[in-house]
Amino acid sequence: MPDTLAHSLPTTGGGRTAEKPVAVFDWLMAIAVVAVSAVIARAIWFTPPEALQGEAQKIFYIHVPSAVVGLYLACPLVAIGGAMYLWLRDERLDRLAESAAEIALVFLSIVLVTGPLWGKPIWGTWWTWDARLTSTLFLWFILLGYTVLRGAIEDRQQRARYSAVLGILAALLVPFIHLSVRLFRTMHPQPIVLTPDKPKLSAEMGLTLSLAFLAFSVLFVAMLRGRLKYAALRDHVEARESGDA
Amino acid sequence: MTALRPPGTLAAALMIARKDLSMEYRTRSAFFSSLVFSLLGVSIFYMVWDPTAVRPIDMAPGVLWTIFAFAGMLGLHRAFGLELQTRAMDGLLLAPVSREAIFLGKALANLVYVSAVLAVTIPAVVLFYNLEFGSGLLILGGIGVLAAIGLVTVGTLFSSMTVHTRFAELLLPMLALPFFIPVVVPAAQASAKLLVGAELQTVMPWIQVLVAFDLMFGVACVLAFPFTIED
Numbered sequence: 001m002p003d004t005l006a007h008s009l010p011t012t013g014g015g016r017t018a019e020k021p022v023a024v025f026d027w028l029m030a031i032a033v034v035a036v037s038a039v040i041a042r043a044i045w046f047t048p049p050e051a052l053q054g055e056a057q058k059i060f061y062i063h064v065p066s067a068v069v070g071l072y073l074a075c076p077l078v079a080i081g082g083a084m085y086l087w088l089r090d091e092r093l094d095r096l097a098e099s100a101a102e103i104a105l106v107f108l109s110i111v112l113v114t115g116p117l118w119g120k121p122i123w124g125t126w127w128t129w130d131a132r133l134t135s136t137l138f139l140w141f142i143l144l145g146y147t148v149l150r151g152a153i154e155d156r157q158q159r160a161r162y163s164a165v166l167g168i169l170a171a172l173l174v175p176f177i178h179l180s181v182r183l184f185r186t187m188h189p190q191p192i193v194l195t196p197d198k199p200k201l202s203a204e205m206g207l208t209l210s211l212a213f214l215a216f217s218v219l220f221v222a223m224l225r226g227r228l229k230y231a232a233l234r235d236h237v238e239a240r241e242s243g244d245a
Numbered sequence: 246m247t248a249l250r251p252p253g254t255l256a257a258a259l260m261i262a263r264k265d266l267s268m269e270y271r272t273r274s275a276f277f278s279s280l281v282f283s284l285l286g287v288s289i290f291y292m293v294w295d296p297t298a299v300r301p302i303d304m305a306p307g308v309l310w311t312i313f314a315f316a317g318m319l320g321l322h323r324a325f326g327l328e329l330q331t332r333a334m335d336g337l338l339l340a341p342v343s344r345e346a347i348f349l350g351k352a353l354a355n356l357v358y359v360s361a362v363l364a365v366t367i368p369a370v371v372l373f374y375n376l377e378f379g380s381g382l383l384i385l386g387g388i389g390v391l392a393a394i395g396l397v398t399v400g401t402l403f404s405s406m407t408v409h410t411r412f413a414e415l416l417l418p419m420l421a422l423p424f425f426i427p428v429v430v431p432a433a434q435a436s437a438k439l440l441v442g443a444e445l446q447t448v449m450p451w452i453q454v455l456v457a458f459d460l461m462f463g464v465a466c467v468l469a470f471p472f473t474i475e476d
Contacts, residue, residue, distance in 0.1 A: 086472055138423045145419045152410035162406045165469045166420065169399070172465055176427035176458055183450055184430060 032222040035215035065216035070107030079171035082164030094160035099227035251341035261350025283316035301374040306436035348470035381439035
């Protein structure tokens with residue numbers, strides 16, 4: 001019955017359940033939202049603009065942390081969660097991979113939107129097919145395929161196994177795409193773009209960037225936590241419904 | 246009376262490949278549809294570009310390998326789609342052969358099928374695009390084999406997964422195409438170099454990418470396949 005289900009939360013992987021009320025207020029998410037807003041405010045009003053790029057450079061404080069969180073925190077979890085699931089067959093690992101994939105999709109979408117917005121005034125072009133951009137784009141496509149695949153399979157175990165296989169293969173694929181594009185680029189003339197030198201950040205800029213990394217990491221953890229809770233609850237409801245049927 | 250012994254992995258793989266190929270040989274449905282698709286693609290691509298702006302020699306490699314990836318994918322779905330009808334897959338799983346042998350057999354049959362499509366498409370591109378190929382044609386054939394191996398290993402694995410899903414024909418390209426990039430890009434770039442008379446040495450980096458991809462994904466797909474058919 002939906003009423004009782006909405007107020008119950010499973011403990012581990014189904015089976016035994018503890019009738020605990022579900023907290024409506026997510027304190028971690030609240031902290032994350034405040035932290036990210038504060039960092040954006042600091043970046044806009046309290047951090048000096050970069051000498052060459054001007055105000056456009058401020059998108060950097062969203063773009064770079066999103067890329068780092070998406071590519072280096074969320075994406076590895078998809079592959080690791082999948083591989084560990086195939087080994088241990090614990091549904092929580094599948095839920096971890098599933099949740100990380102959706103969050104990675106969100107962060108990579110931010111990267112792919114803010115990148116061209118930054119690139120246009122600075123490089124003079126919305127898009128360039130360099131190794132990093134191309135790998136990110138295709139990783140985004142694969143994550144999209146991953147979520148569509150999950151939606152197309154009814155059986156829970158089959159869904160977990162298939163998505164684990166896809167997650168692992170995707171981890172193997174990314175270096176190959178990177179290599180193909182790098183080879184492609186080094187064998188072709190480079191487009192004339194303003195390639196910035198290794199940035200030397202002022203102390204204030206460095207601090208804003210560090211705070212941005214921190215805020216986005218907290219946001220990632222909060223999103224992952226919320227998404228895991230949702231997945232556990234959903235699986236619990238499904239298990240009950242199939243048990244009742 | 247001699248005791249019946251189950252065949253080894255390779256022997257079983259060959260038996261499965263022979264079964265698939267003889268079914269395909271009798272109907273020829275997938276082969277002809279892929280072939281017609283690929284010839285149509287090659288000719289349509291020629292007509293949508295202005296040949297005075299882009300030289301056919303510049304277009305040909307990209308067209309060839311893009312069409313190859315799409316045409317190959319058309320037939321990949323068939324490998325497991327056929328087994329699902331009348332639940333023949335259950336029979337295969339019950340047979341005393343390893344899961345790896347099933348994968349290798351299916352991949353081998355797909356390799357023959359994709360290579361056959363390629364064997365007609367390459368001459369068609371040479372003919373329609375008026376290409377001058379010297380000894381490069383032999384190297385191009387070798388690149389074709391390497392590309393076909395990469396395509397069928399990943400494609401066979403994904404078709405074994407997508408065949409059980411709700412929109413199999415749509416999902417297969419969505420999953421497989423990103424994996425074809427390290428196959429199509431090196432093959433097209435190497436062919437482009439060969440077409441302008443480059444030496445083997447200059448295309449070696451691309452061939453190395455293809456070989457590395459084939460090895461890595463060959464092993465990964467054989468290991469991953471048993472997980473896709475557990476039931």
